[in-house]
Amino acid sequence: GQNIDQPTEMTATEGAIVQINCTYQTSGFNGLFWYQQHAGEAPTFLSYNVLDGLEEKGRFSSFLSRSKGYSYLLLKELQMKDSASYLCAVSPRDDKIIFGKGTRLHILP
Amino acid sequence: DAGITQSPRHKVTETGTPVTLRCHQTENHRYMYWYRQDPGHGLRLIHYSYGVKDTDKGEVSDGYSVSRSKTEDFLLTLESATSSQTSVYFCAIKAGTGRDNEQFFGPGTRLTVL
Numbered sequence: 105g106q107n108i109d110q111p112t113e114m115t116a117t118e119g120a121i122v123q124i125n126c127t128y129q130t131s132g133f134n135g136l137f138w139y140q141q142h143a144g145e146a147p148t149f150l151s152y153n154v155l156d157g158l159e160e161k162g163r164f165s166s167f168l169s170r171s172k173g174y175s176y177l178l179l180k181e182l183q184m185k186d187s188a189s190y191l192c193a194v195s196p197r198d199d200k201i202i203f204g205k206g207t208r209l210h211i212l213p
Numbered sequence: 214d215a216g217i218t219q220s221p222r223h224k225v226t227e228t229g230t231p232v233t234l235r236c237h238q239t240e241n242h243r244y245m246y247w248y249r250q251d252p253g254h255g256l257r258l259i260h261y262s263y264g265v266k267d268t269d270k271g272e273v274s275d276g277y278s279v280s281r282s283k284t285e286d287f288l289l290t291l292e293s294a295t296s297s298q299t300s301v302y303f304c305a306i307k308a309g310t311g312r313d314n315e316q317f318f319g320p321g322t323r324l325t326v327l
Contacts, residue, residue: 135314146303146318147256191256195314199244199263201307205255 108204126192134195219319232291236304244307245287249300294326
């Protein structure tokens with residue numbers, strides 16, 4: 105079967121760093137994605153990992169370990185606008201992407 | 214913007230009526246998807262298409278059908294709407310594989326079945 109797990113909710117403080125973890129078990133692996141979704145809006149693409157290691161893009165970084173079925177999204181210098189849900193998604197094969205239930209991140213001033 | 218629109222954006226209907234949602238893209242992408250998003254469940258795949266007239270089922274396909282007669286349009290039909298189909302429906306498109314494997318999402322359709 106296919107399973108993607110991530111925490112339901114997290115809280116962090118403005119200016120701090122937060123790490124959102126994701127573990128997955130899928131029948132195949134063709135890449136892992138992170139999406140951001142603000143309340144009432146569509147998901148938007150943040151990052152893509154297919155090889156082990158860290159991908160950095162501005163304040164956001166994403167890490168992948170394929171052998172452990174594990175990824176994390178690291179958000180630095182948190183801003184109030186980072187309050188959103190963060191969706192971990194895995195592509196088990198070329199034509200499909202499976203989503204986790206998302207982590208709702210609350211930023212406190 | 215990825216050039217993807219959905220219509221209608223909001224709809225209220227009654228149990229037992231047929232409903233069709235439309236997804237339109239201007240990117241000429243091969244893959245198109247319909248998801249529903251519900252609290253506590255995240256995004257769940259209903260149906261997807263990998264080309265004109267080529268479709269396949271996702272994990273929650275019961276009660277839904279799809280059609281794709283043109284590259285740019287992907288229709289989702291609820292043959293006889295039920296209250297359990299009240300949800301937010303997102304369409305997504307995908308160019309290809311590898312680094313082009315990411316999906317771009319439409320703005321969503323909020324459907325309420327009374």
